[in-house]
């Protein structure tokens with residue numbers, strides 16, 4: 826099972842196990858289940874309140890590329906976290922974005938650190 830560590834300077838780090846390969850559980854859902862106070866509002870990839878920084882802490886494997894939905898791309902660009910060029914480069918290199926919307930990111934079989 827992947828390990829997801831949620832970290833915030835105001836709170837103690839909390840590590841939770843995610844259900845591997847369910848392909849249905851978003852990072853925000855996981856946070857809510859474990860009472861981790863990740864900000865959110867719309868829960869539909871539009872407000873940008875749930876923005877988090879995600880990095881891999883999995884030494885065993887290479888980073889997996891993640892598909893950013895059109896909505897997520899628009900919000901991340903609007904927030905100034907990604908440029909159009911960044912998005913194109915990530916897609917071309919099949920690499921994940923470090924900035925994600927927790928309500929849009931599906932947890933996969935990879936150990937990650939989530940800063941919120």
Ligand code: FES
Nearest residue numbers: 866868871873928
């Ligand atoms: Fe609004 Fe995620 S809660 S974009």
